[in-house]
Amino acid sequence: MKDRSERAVVPLVAAVALAVAVTACSAPGGKSASGSAGAGGGAVVVGIAKDPATLSPLLGYGKGGNSKIFDGLLTHDAGMNLKPALATGLPKVTDGGLTYTYELRSGVKFSDGVPFTAKDVVFTYDTILDKKTNDASKSELDAIENVEAKGAGEVVFHLKYSYAPFAERTVLPIVPEHVVSGQDVNAGNFTTHPIGTGPYVLTGWSKGEKLTFKANPHYWGGAPKVKDFTMAVIADDDVRATRLRSGDLDGAVLPADLAATFKNDGTKKTYQADTFDYRMVSLPSANEVAGDASVRRALDIAVDRKAMVDGILDGAGKEAYGPVPTGGKWFAKGTELTHDLPAARRILDEAGWKPGADGIREKDGRRAAFTLWYPSGDTLRQKFALAYASDARKAGIQVDVQAGTWEVIATRRKNDATLGGNGNPADPDFVQYPLLYSKLAGIGLNNTGGYDNPAVDAALDAGRTEHDPAARKAAYDTVQRELAKDPGYTFLAYIDHVYVVDDAFDGVSTQTEPHDHGMAAGPWWNVQDWRPKK
Structure with missing residues (x-):
């Protein structure tokens, strides 16, 4: 229930000083973020307000989609309509709403090269529902009786009761059984060094500072044009705005009043996302x-x-x-x-x-x-x-x-x-x-x-x-x-959630957003589809 973008005002001099101090460690190669993107389209750096608590979907990370590292069976388009991801289509619903059957996409691999199969889906859901797993949102999957793998390419969910929005629950990211099965689910290496099937691979996480990603060249959805993606963690709104103005960031979540200060900046574009927040x-x-x-x-x-x-x-x-x-x-x-x-x-x-x-x-x-x-x-x-x-x-x-x-x-x-x-x-x-x-x-x-x-x-x-x-x-x-x-x-x-982004990319858009925003939600929900303008 904590909001991610409330403003804590600091003097402008302090904001500028802090921006100078942290610039070099957040922009790839020490370059201006927007300059790097404009020159080759290879890097994007955005400012968010807070770190995630974990990077493991087994503990709640990415349960609503847009996790960058992972995919679910389904995902959302810009209009928040369900569409296939690791599944080849929407589920077949039978038995009066008690059975959901998914055909899985073939040829998908985790970023370590190991093929994705139905066993990974079963493992993911079974592990979350295990009473030993500390996922505070596991009750959202209470309708599940069991999950069954039929060969490598089909998964069947059997429900205890008819639950109309169950398909929406299957945007939940899938983890690799071969990596996680031997670890402590709650505190193992996977919580900070995840492996998934998503468009990006995590290359580093300095808590309180930044998360860095590189494009997954073998992504089943096509290799992203943005090759390096960084989320700079900047708690203070004023510092985030200052770093955006200095060219250290390509985009940032901002309060409306700070976003308004970029109104006459012809190099920036403001996005105001409708929300349910x-x-x-x-x-x-x-x-x-x-x-x-x-x-x-x-x-x-x-x-x-x-x-x-x-x-x-x-x-x-x-x-x-x-x-x-x-x-x-x-x-x-x-x-x-x-x-x-x-x-x-x-x-x-x-x-x-x-x-x-x-x-x-x-x-x-x-x-x-x-x-x-x-x-x-x-x-x-x-x-x-x-x-x-x-x-x-x-x-x-x-x-x-x-x-x-x-x-x-x-x-x-x-x-x-x-x-x-x-x-x-x-x-x-x-x-x-x-x-x-x-x-x-x-x-x-x-x-x-x-x-x-x-x-x-x-x-x-x-x-x-x-x-x-x-x-x-x-x-x-x-x-x-x-x-x-x-x-x-x-x-x-x-x-409304307000973002300011360098006007150097095509394909930038927003979705209708949830309460929790800045990391998974934001114009970078589809950064893998961004294309540098010529």
Whole structure:
């Protein structure tokens, strides 16, 4: 739930000094990144905000695709539609949705030259599902009963129950059994020195500094034109912008305000990616104020979402009314909310929450007050938290904003509100089920507010088991309409991800992006297809 691109401001002099200090170790050959690319098209260096925790798909790396080193059975195109990767086509679904059969691409080899086979697919999924493997997202594969290899070229997934979006789960990268089987899955060499079938081969990883890749000349999809690719890890947004401006980077993820400073730079192009990346306030049911239905409904219309998008995001985003952004195919029309402070006050009046002497409402001797936590150092969430508290105060609700580490916040979630974030465009089940399903409340990061609505539970069950697209749409419409009547969260905004890239390449584009971005997502999602302009 940690956002990857919030801004920590440092003086420009310090930013320039740091940029000079680290330039030589991040640009291949010590050359200007953009100069290298422009001259021969052989190298690209981009700035990201944070290292990955691991490079092993067995521990969660690349589970949504775009891992550079690996391939899944399927992948996504620019429109986020599924297409074949290591499989030759989309799966054949039989037995009422309980069996998924994939024919595998022939002639594919891992980067060490060993052929890829169905045994590698079985090994990958079996290992992730092994209780000894520390993959926090293994529950996403809970539908799997077993995985069967039929010869070298066919894989069959047998499911415990019909799970409509299962094909989306098979973008998960495949690892080589011959390399990993003798290692400690959780701490072995493979976690930092992976081998895959993807378009690039990892050549080095200096944690906190950079990841370097070289093109896989034997890649089944065709050898990339960009031969050397570097991800420079630069936590500070200002330093990232400075290094981009100096020519040390070919591209970078930036906050909207910093990206705007490149507006008149004719050598750069700005990409603003639509996302499912939302920020919201989790309102715990266990809290006697935040869990009160009238307080939740009042807060839902007391917040000024447009002001937040305009003022906090510099317009790089859109108002959020639920777990699906407006305009998307899964959005339930009519669930939009209007900022209406007088109506919010009426809801509270009618529910018996009356203003006290200091303007804060009271009911049965209890003040309308609760605590809202955000992660320390996350200035974007801090701004949202303060804006939320300001809007709540106008309705007569006191929200006390507190910063803390994620470890501290984890101990407070049951009773205190949290400024959270998430989002995934692949399928509505991927966000809505763990966010809202009552039986998952309090399990890890699932349903942190303890939301419990039987109608929502029933609709979520229908949405994940029903294969008919119209029926699934109806189920998720029900979820959103129930949330509008009975909110357990105050959704605030969807955040566009903004990138600036040297205008020296053809083929650069963006996808609709998830919450987690900068490394797997970004204009470099398809860097293997970039072509230097003549």
